[in-house]
Amino acid sequence: MTIQTVSTNTSYGGVQGVYRHASASTGTDMVFSVYVPPHPDGVKLPVVWYLSGLTCTHANVTEKGEFRDTCAELGMIFIAPDTSPRGENVPGDPANAYDFGLGAGFYVDATEAPFARNYRMWSYVAAELPKFIAEHFPVDRARQSILGHSMGGHGALTIALRHPDRYRAASAFAPIVAPSQVPWGIKALSGYLGTDKVSWRKHDSVALIEDGARFTEFLVDIGAADPFLTEQLRPELLQAACSKANIPLNLRRQPSYDHSYYFISTFMAEHLRWHAARLKA
């Protein structure tokens, strides 16, 4: 598989790259960013996956995430995929909504027309892209972890819960923890997966835990001033599920923080250090 370099910039002694490739999962070209920290030749590095939220591309966290300083210090590769397929022939939301279609793939493999052909972000992020990255970057596939924001927090937690042996750590900023029970999630899951809610459960962190999925522990930060807190995020549902399943959850409500990258960037270094401690172990 060929990789096309969109851009590379030296940063914190390493290389922040943006790349494009043809995805078999989505049937489109996909763009992603990779930061490779300074490292000795021939060394394989641990890798942190970051999944973005609604409306984002790879660019939001790449420009505003403030992760390179810590990744350079700790020697970790940081990967940011896009949030949906894009392109002329990719169907979007007929109403041009920000919360469905382009920029809102929700990390599922759609089964409903007209989305089933391209909206296969689960297969892309959890299977195709990790394999592709391993072919082109110096990653140690035995040392991977995952985090995400909002819709991407949902993606990170569900992918971790379904691959507990692959990811050594999972954390989230303001995640959607129970999409089956909140407006964003109900719209997305019904649109991509249809109205049979049984198919939703494997894309819902709370439902996955109820159904027996387990993970070593989670770190979750949520801003107490997040405007989506009570209607869309509902962290108390994850707290209850983790408590019942004996999954350690460090849920921190950060006073006066909102849903933006000003919040994410503030706690990014802490999350990365938490991941690093588990990736080096």
Added chain:
Amino acid sequence: MTIQTVSTNTSYGGVQGVYRHASASTGTDMVFSVYVPPHPDGVKLPVVWYLSGLTCTHANVTEKGEFRDTCAELGMIFIAPDTSPRGENVPGDPANAYDFGLGAGFYVDATEAPFARNYRMWSYVAAELPKFIAEHFPVDRARQSILGHSMGGHGALTIALRHPDRYRAASAFAPIVAPSQVPWGIKALSGYLGTDKVSWRKHDSVALIEDGARFTEFLVDIGAADPFLTEQLRPELLQAACSKANIPLNLRRQPSYDHSYYFISTFMAEHLRWHAARLKA
């Protein structure tokens, strides 16, 4: 004078704000950003001014500059003005160039029609905005410093050279040091100030130093892979002028870095610590 809040976001324990006010200098509304770090009530804080480069608004450094972490730690206010007047009645470059007119005020007070009415960024940044900021934010006017990037590096150095008693430190990323001698500067200075090059000298760091202006010392970082290095930036001219005038200049050529915020953000914390050491003295 009234201040309008465009947005505020909690970040690193402080508040990143964006504000709008009516500027008497430019005859337009102007937008700027201010980061106020966490601090005890009633304390006045040192302030760092950041001037941006061509095409930028306050937003570029605010989103991509990675300065809040260090400013929060060191207790410094960080201010980012816009780079030109903007608005329906503000003339831009007739050819819509990126290097003249909107986004390219060059930190001068224009004397040429049709720019003289609005393009008064020197008065705005060096006089009006500092006074306005002092009325609305907890700044210690005795502890100010200034830095900038590219065109904003030019602004920072010339403003410092003409106000050596006001600013306790001045540094730059990839500054234009001799606008009278390079294409960007010749276009801007002739367009704003006319063809009499005598009027250009007080807006040219190298000429100012040749004419007797002095400053305690400068820190300048330039990427060795900056595409504008040899034609537009020409740091060797500043090096020669500082050497002749006995102004200490720490000019660092950073291998493989370019002109982008990936470069700036890498060295932002170092610059801020260098400023802080001089602001606390």
